[in-house]
Structures are given as C-alpha cells and as structure tokens.
Amino acid sequence: MRTLTILGLAVLRLLSRQPQHPYEVRQRLREEGLDHLIKVTHGALYHTFDVLAKAELIETVETTREGKRPERTVYAITDEGREVALERLRELLSTLQPEYPTYSAALAFMSLLPKEDAVAQLERRAVLLEASLASATAGSDALVKRGVAAIDIVEIRHLQAHLRADLDLTRAIVQDIHEGRLDWQPGESATEEKADG
Template sequence: MRTLTALGLTVLRLLTDRPQHAYELRQRMREQGLDQIVKVTHGALYNTVDTLAKAGLIEPVETIRNGRRPERTVYSITAPGRELARERLRELLVTLTPEYPVYCAALAFMSLLTAEDAASRLEHRCVLLEGRLAASQAEYDALTGRDVPRVALVEMRHLRAHLRADLDLTRALVDEIHSGRLELSGSAAVR
C-alpha cells in the first residue's frame, strides 16, 4: 500500500475503538468533528475502506442488514493495520510538510487590488473568521460537555489556534492598509 492517507488513518483510528461499517464511520467522523480536519466524501470513504481491506489493514467481521436498508459490512482493524497507523502517526507528528494555503497566495498577490478593495475584502474575511472561530468554540464546548477525552480534542485546539492566528494577521493587515503603513499600489515586488 502507498502512503496511508489522512482519511485512511482516520478510518484505522476509529476502528481501534470497535468494529464498524462505513456509514457508522462517517457518522462518528461528523460527531467528533473529524470531517472538519480530514476531507471526506461518500465515495472517498468507501474507496478508502475498500483499499484498506485489500491491503489487509482491516477485515470484514460480519455483514448486517437492518430492515429494508442495504447490507452493511462491519470491519475491524487488523494487527498490521494498527501498526501501520502507529507508524504513520509517528511520521506525521515529526514531519514538516510544505502546505500551500490559498490565502497565502492571495496575500502574495494582494498588490493587484487597490488599498480600499483589499481592505474591504480583508474586513469581510475577518467577519467570516470570527464566525468560524465562534462556531468552532461552540463545537469544542459541546464536545467537552459530553466528557470527550481531551486527547480527542487536540486537533480542534490546533484548528482554533490557526483560525485565531489568521484573524489576528488579517486584522493587522487591515490596520496597516488603513494607516498607510502597507502600500499596495506598485508594490508587487515588496512583501
């Protein structure tokens, strides 16, 4: 198997709790807010489950049918799946992977806009970030209220820290544009 994807690692992690079928995995991802940090679509999830099963990292333990719903195969993690998940996690915790956020690209090319237009867009971004940060805080509070172990919430803390940093920087840029400390016109080469 090629490198274990974030979605594959998520599936293996959830299966360490108990055997589950793909639909249940999807529900648990939503409940735990994992769908906010790992891109998951219906097709990608089923493809990942199939890939993990073919690689022997998970195995079917039973097939169930509830009423008129289609059959669902319940999977459990295998010993090699558990070891690969640990191995990949060890690697991910120490690897600084280059990321290419779209916002960084937008900031790099902001000089294409007038100061007024850029400031207006950045102010709008601040409003959106404030909303997302508030929603993230509410979700975090709801999960802590359900006695979810703190270790299960560290990724939400990381996400909130990034949102706060993004908001702080964006506010600072707006202030710098309004004060004239950050000039945009004719400054494409200056950062």
C-alpha cells in the same frame, strides 16, 4: 500500499476502538467534529475502506442485512493496520509537511487590487474568521460537556490557534494599510517600484 491518507488514518483510528461499518464510521467522524478537518464524501469513504481492505489493514468481521436494506459489512482493524497507523501518525506528528494555503497565495497577489478593495475583502475575511472561531469554541465546549476526553478534541485547539493567528494577521494587515505601512499601486509590486526608481 501508497502512503496512508488522513481519511485512512481516521478510519483505522475509529476501527481500533471497535469493529464498525462505513456508515457508523461516517457518523463518528461527524460526532467528533473530524469532518471539519477531513474532507469526507460518501465515495471517498467507501474507496478508503476498499483500499484498506485490499492492503489487509482492515478485515471483514461480518456482513448483515436488515429487511430490505442493503448489506452492511462490518470491518475491524488488523495488527498490520495498527502498525501502519502508528507509523503514519508518528510521521505526521514529527515532521513538517509542505502546505499550500490559498490565503498565503492571495496575500502574495493582493497588490493587484486597489487598497480600498483589499481592505474591504480583508475585513469580510475577519468577520468570517471571528464566526469560525466562535463556532469552533462552541463546538469544543459542547463536546467537553458531552464528556468527550480532551485528547479526542486536541485538534480543535490546533484549529482555534490557526483561526486566531489568521484573524490577528488579517487585522494587522488592515491596520498597516490604514496607517500607510503597506502601500502599493494596483497591479504593481513594491519590487517593481524600487527597480523603476
């Protein structure tokens, strides 16, 4: 089997609690707010179940049908599935994986814009970040009030930390532009200016 995907790990985690069918897993992902961290489409979820079943990390425990509804297959995690999930989780927690955030790339190319335009875009981003941070905080608070254990929402703390850092950096860049610490001519990098000078 290829490396266990994050969606695959999420499925194994939920099945480790109790056998479920894919629709139930999708509902649980939403209820726990994991759909904000993991892209979950109908097709990707069912494909993940197929891959996990072929790799014998999950197994069918029953197939039911109610009325004219389609069959629902209930799956459970296997012992091998538990081991693979734990191994992958240890790897993800202990190592650094290269990430390619689009915001970092956008900042690298920001000198293409006039400063005023860049400031306007960064200020828009700051507003969106503030809203996202408020939403994450409200979501976390709601989950805590519902009795969700802190360990089951620790990823929201990580999300909030990233949003705060992103917001702080964005505000600092805007301030640096306003105060002249970041200066450029559109389409020209500071390196090119020094080389020419």
